[in-house]
Every structure is written in C-alpha cells, then in structure tokens.
Amino acid sequence: KLPMEIAVLGLPEEQGRVLSTLVRAMDARRILDLGTFTGYxxxxxxxxxxxxxxxxxxxxDVEYARSARDWWLKSGVSSKMQMYECEAEEMMQKLLDDGEAGEVDFIFCDVASRERYPQCHELAMQLLRVGGVIVYYDTLWAADPVLQHGHYPALREFNQALSEDPRVLASLVPLSYGITLTMKALNLDGEELAAVQQTGxxxxxAALLTKRRAEVEAELAELETA
Ligand SMILES: C[S@@+](CC[C@H](N)C(=O)[O-])C[C@H]1O[C@@H](n2cnc3c(N)ncnc32)[C@H](O)[C@@H]1O
Known part of the structure; x- marks a missing residue:
C-alpha cells in the first residue's frame, strides 16, 4: 500500500476515461505511456x-515498474505491454533507433519531471505519424503560480511553444489538472524549425512551410506517376 502523498501521483479516473475513449476512437495500435508509475x-x-x-x-523507478507489471497481470493486459525501466527520452530514442519513426498512433505524457516535456515533444514529433495524437498531462494548474498543486514555471513556456508550433493542433482542456490534446498535423524537421524560430x-x-509544401507535392506527384 502506498502512502497518500505518493498514491495521488496516480491518474484520476476521469482522465483514464478520456484516454480510453481517445485510443478507441482512433483505433490506436502503437501507443507510448511516458511515466507509467503503477500502471493506471x-x-x-x-x-x-x-x-x-x-x-x-x-x-x-524499479519499484513502481514492478507494481505496474503486477497490475497489468491482474488486469489481464500483460500481453500488450512492454516495460522500459528508464527515462522517457531514452525509451523514445531507442524506439527511433529501432526504426519506429512515424509509426506511433498515440502518446500519453505524464513524466513527473514536467520540465522535460519540451524534449519529449521533439522526440514525439519524430515518432508520431501524421494524424497521431499526444496528450500532455498536468498542463494547466501546474503552470499557474497561484492555483497549483505543484508549480512548474517551465510549463508556461511549454504551453506557449505548443501554441506556436506549426507541426501541431493543440488544445488545452481545463479538465482535472489540465490536459493538452495535441495532434501532429504535418512532418517538419524539428531542428530546422527551431533555427527559424530562434533567428527568423x-x-x-512561411518560407520553411512553403518549402515543406513543395516537398509534399513532389512526393505526391511521384506517387501518382508510379
Ligand atoms: C504522475 S506519475 C505518472 C502516473 C501514471 N501515468 C498513472 O497513470 O498513474 C509520474 C511518473 O513519472 C516517473 N518519472 C519521473 N521522471 C521520469 C522521466 N524522465 N521519464 C519517465 N518517467 C519519469 C515517476 O517515477 C512517476 O512514476
């Protein structure tokens, strides 16, 4: 049994329902769960x-990972699960190295170190297919210096950056601690985008997006003639 201050790290039930509804609606087959805790x-x-x-x-955390495996067994879902006992960025990089770029349908991001969301986002943009979705958890109250259960000032910047990221359509929904529903709308090289956002x-x-559009049109034309 976990002490209350640890147990509250688990996901609230209404959020679990949002996740199950979304993955079912999308018929998601390849999914990532970042920050698994005890498995909810x-x-x-x-x-x-x-x-x-x-x-x-x-x-x-080895103990939480063990607990998640126990709950998977009790829930009868073990055959769908793969556990990586490491940080999110390490697992995502490994999946990229294994050739999963553009193969992922859905990601739930709930890593306790909220300041790592930007790094997770860049890796997610490589792993997700166009039309894939990533849900960021705890994005509203945690970004607010007053109305908070834990304060992560960096989340304000993250929310701002997401709203200006041309690769995604993002919507911050004020449910529970706040979730951001984020759909990958187009493939765009992350490093090129960062360079343009810094300097330009x-x-x-607009020039970067026009270039990408021309590339897509060329790819489509090639498909049509094939
Ligand atoms: C709020 S809990 C996740 C709750 C879980 N999603 C659930 O449904 O109950 C956050 C978890 O992230 C883990 N964590 C911390 N830093 C991490 C990192 N860099 N990458 C992945 N997980 C991390 C913590 O050990 C903790 O178990």
Whole structure:
C-alpha cells in the first residue's frame, strides 16, 4: 500500500476515461505511456484497444515498474505491454533507433519531471505519424503560480511553444489538472524549425512551410506517376 502523498501521483479516473475513449476512437495500435508509475494510464488504454495493440511504457523507478507489471497481470493486459525501466527520452530514442519513426498512433505524457516535456515533444514529433495524437498531462494548474498543486514555471513556456508550433493542433482542456490534446498535423524537421524560430520572423517560418509544401507535392506527384 502506498502512502497518500505518493498514491495521488496516480491518474484520476476521469482522465483514464478520456484516454480510453481517445485510443478507441482512433483505433490506436502503437501507443507510448511516458511515466507509467503503477500502471493506471497504461491499463486504461490497454483495456480499450484491439488485441494486437502494443503499449511501450517507461518508468525509471524499479519499484513502481514492478507494481505496474503486477497490475497489468491482474488486469489481464500483460500481453500488450512492454516495460522500459528508464527515462522517457531514452525509451523514445531507442524506439527511433529501432526504426519506429512515424509509426506511433498515440502518446500519453505524464513524466513527473514536467520540465522535460519540451524534449519529449521533439522526440514525439519524430515518432508520431501524421494524424497521431499526444496528450500532455498536468498542463494547466501546474503552470499557474497561484492555483497549483505543484508549480512548474517551465510549463508556461511549454504551453506557449505548443501554441506556436506549426507541426501541431493543440488544445488545452481545463479538465482535472489540465490536459493538452495535441495532434501532429504535418512532418517538419524539428531542428530546422527551431533555427527559424530562434533567428527568423514570420517570413522565415512561411518560407520553411512553403518549402515543406513543395516537398509534399513532389512526393505526391511521384506517387501518382508510379
Ligand atoms: C504522475 S506519475 C505518472 C502516473 C501514471 N501515468 C498513472 O497513470 O498513474 C509520474 C511518473 O513519472 C516517473 N518519472 C519521473 N521522471 C521520469 C522521466 N524522465 N521519464 C519517465 N518517467 C519519469 C515517476 O517515477 C512517476 O512514476
């Protein structure tokens, strides 16, 4: 049994329902659960997915990871689960190295170190397919210096950056501690985008997007003639 101050790290039930609804609606087959703790979010998603769905989970705390495996067994979902006992960035990089770029349908990001969300986002942009979704948890109250249960000033910047990221459509929903529903709308090289955002103005960004559009049109034309 966990002490209350640790147990509250677990996901609230209404959030589990949001996750199960989304993965079912999308018929997501390749899913990542970042920050698995004792397994609630991963189980909520596993229970509503098709039998061949696979969920890659990461949890650096060995005891929590063991507990998650126990709960998976009790819930009858172990066959869908893969546990990486490491940090989110390490697991995501490994999946990229294994050739999973553009293969992932859905990601739930709930790593306790909220200041790592920007790094997770960049890796997620490589792993997600166009149309794939990432849900960031705890993005509203944690970004507020007054109305908070834990204060992560960096989340304000993260929320701002997401709202200006042309690769995604993002919506911060004030449910529970706040969740951001984020859909990957287009493939765009993350490093090129960062360079333009640092140095350039709107014109440079427009030029980058125009270049990407031309690339996509060329790819489509090639498909049509093939
Ligand atoms: C709020 S809990 C996650 C709750 C979980 N999603 C659930 O459904 O109950 C955050 C978890 O992230 C883990 N964590 C901390 N830093 C991490 C990192 N860099 N990468 C992945 N997980 C991390 C913590 O050990 C903790 O178990």
């Amino acid at each position: 979010s991963s189980i909520a998603m596993a229970l509503s997915t098709a039998s061949d769905a696979k969920i890659a989970c990461c949890e650096p 103005g709107d014109d440079d960004l």
